[in-house]
Every structure is written in C-alpha cells, then in structure tokens.
Amino acid sequence: MNTHEHIVKSYDEEQRHLSGEIVRMCDMAIAQLEAALDVVERRDDRAAERIIANDEAIDALENSLSHDVMQLALRGPMARDLREILAALRIPSDIERIGDYAANVAKRSIALNLSPPMPHITGLRALGKLAVRQLREVIIAYRDNDAVLALKVRENDAELDEQYTALFRELLTYMMEDPRNITPCTHLLFMAKNLERIGDHATNIAENVWFLVHGEQPLPPRDKRDSTSSALPL
C-alpha cells in the first residue's frame, strides 16, 4: 500500500500538488519580471538574453500542468470539481502570458541599450514595482483561497492603469521635445504597456480566485477610476 501511494496519489493530494505547482509557476514569473526590470536599469544585454531563454521553463511548466490538470479532471467526474479544474487551467495560462511579457521587457531592454541611457526609466521602475506587488498578492490570494485579498488586487489594478496612463503621456512629451527620443521612448511605451497587461492578468487571476471561492456569484462592481481609464485606449 505504501508503494501504491507513491504511484497513485489521491485526488485531493494531487490537487494540492497541482496548486503548489501553480504557485511555483507564478513565483518563477515574478522572478523573471523582477530580473527584467533590474536588467533595464543595469543595461546588461547578457542578463537580458538569459531572462529571454528562461521563459521556456515557464512555458514548459504550463504545458505539463495543463496535462496533469486534465488527467485529474478525467479521474474526478464530479460537478463540484469543475470550478477547481477550470481555475487550474486558466490561472497557469495567465501566468504563462505574464512570463511572456517579462521576457519582452528584457528583449526591449536590449533594444533600449542601443540608445544613450534615458532618465525616464524611473516611471517604468515604479510601474514595475506595482505590477510585482499585484502578482505577489494575487498568488497569496490563490494559495490561501482568500477572496477578499483577490478583490483588493482587482481594485488596485486601477492604480496601475493610472500610473501607466501618466507614464504614457510623459513619454509622448519627451518624444515631441526631441526626435532622437522617439525610438527609445517607443520601446519604453511598449515596456510600460507590457507592465499594464501584467496587471490585467493579475486581475484575471484574482477573478478566478473569486470564482473558486464563490462560484457563479457575480463579482462586486469595480472602482469607477478603472472604467474611466479603460475607456482611454492607451
């Protein structure tokens, strides 16, 4: 029986193992994002290349997770497991995209290093810190089944959107001041956009945590600031 336990885990054990793997996957994405933000400041192309290469590990983990989740689904044909299975398929897919955006920040840092250093990366750093904070909180919410924390993450996305919009406008003015700023600022615009998109994926994860805890019960309406900023197509 001891041997058997090592081969076939119980449904609940396997589920705990999978949710641990999802948390690990998110930690990998956070580490990639922090490394990418760091590399922008240090102007280190070699480190950027490593971050880009590391993204494959996150992609591979998503693939193996989605297979394991489906295997689990096939074992547990209970309607109540549906939510957990759906969340366990959706959350890794969001984390995978977060990893892509982190790798894209690293990729663009290499392009940015072809221009002289820009003073405007301070705004990007602040935005990056906010994105990292959102990810740290949302994965705790997932780990602890904490719907209140998940709602907080969702509300705080408005702050990230606001900072993104402010940075976007600031970058546009630098571009207008001096045409030599256009190429590097365009990269910074897309890097900022990546961070804003990471925030959206953190919000998706938060909504899945809510769905895990409360089922189909509708989410409370969002802060108004957000609907304003999402009306801006920046």
Added chain:
Amino acid sequence: MNTHEHIVKSYDEEQRHLSGEIVRMCDMAIAQLEAALDVVERRDDRAAERIIANDEAIDALENSLSHDVMQLALRGPMARDLREILAALRIPSDIERIGDYAANVAKRSIALNLSPPMPHITGLRALGKLAVRQLREVIIAYRDNDAVLALKVRENDAELDEQYTALFRELLTYMMEDPRNITPCTHLLFMAKNLERIGDHATNIAENVWFLVHGEQPLPPRDKRDSTSSALPL
C-alpha cells in the same frame, strides 16, 4: 428514447456541437476584426462603439464554451479525449483574445479620429487583410482537421511579422518628421501591434490543430524569417 435524445446528446454529438460553436466564435471574431478595420477608414465613432460593445458576446461565448467542454470532459474519462478537450479549451481562449484585439483597434480608431486623417493607414489596412486571411484559414484547418493547412498558417505568420516590422519603422519616421504625428502614430503603432498579436494567436490555433491531428509528435521547425523577426523586439 426520442425524448431522451433531445435532452442528453451522445458524447460525439456534443463534441461536434462544441466544435461548431468554436467555429462560430471564430467567425464572430473575424467579423469584429473586419468591422474594426473598416471603421478605421470610415472614421465612424458610433460604429466603433458598437464593435467595442459586441466584444462581450465573444467573451460570454468563451465562458459558456469552457463550461460545456469541462462538462463533456467529466463525461468522457478516456485518455484519448484529452487532446480534444485541451484543444477545445485553448482555441476559444485564443479567439477571445483576438476579439479583444479587434475591439482595441476600434477603440483606438476613436482616439485617432481626434487627429486629422492620416495617409499611413494604408499599411495598417494591408496588415489587417493579412490577419483576417490567417484567421479564415486557421479556422478552416480546425474545422477540417487539416494539419497541412495549419502548418501553412504557421509559416505565413512570418509574412505578417515582416509587414508589421516594416510598418513600425515607417511610422517611426513619420513621427520623427513632424511632432504632430507622434500621438496619432502611437495609436497606429499599437493598432499594428494588435494585428501582429492576432497573427500570433492564429499561430497558436494552428499549433493546436497540429496537436489534435498528430498528438505529441513535434512540429516541424519554422521558417527562418520568423526567428529573425521575432528577435526584433518591435
């Protein structure tokens, strides 16, 4: 028995129904994209608002599809169904993103209409046509289980990437020529990026069709052009 048939469809019937729904969902996304591209040319804010509002229908269809697919998964605990279930969860998620990008093109067209008409939307139109063609082909590949057509779509993504890169560089030069072009060209840059991302999602769908037909058998290596252009972080 006849009544029973109307209530509970067989596994295969339900699967055919779901794949029909996925094709319909993709048709909706293509219609949204074509309407969005059209609205850019016609500078019609009201029509753009309608496109943005219509995106909800695609999102709702993805939600209902993912539930139906999981219900089907719980009925058919056969390992060989795993691929079909995974593909039926992943493809709608790609189509949902395509719908978002189409809505974002419509959203930015409203912002673009605050500036005088730009002559540079011809490049955007060409890119949009290519994206629509990729989507039309990939959904036929899915409908017909045609792995050869899926591979062709995947190869042709390089063409979209090349046109995107060319348009990107062109827009940068317009921005450098006249600072008044910076704001509208920034919107065009992001619109072009949306179309390039739609191409990436068409490629994801193509890879899922390959996976449906050939299982874990690795995909043939991609055209070299693509790896070159993907190295450019534009």
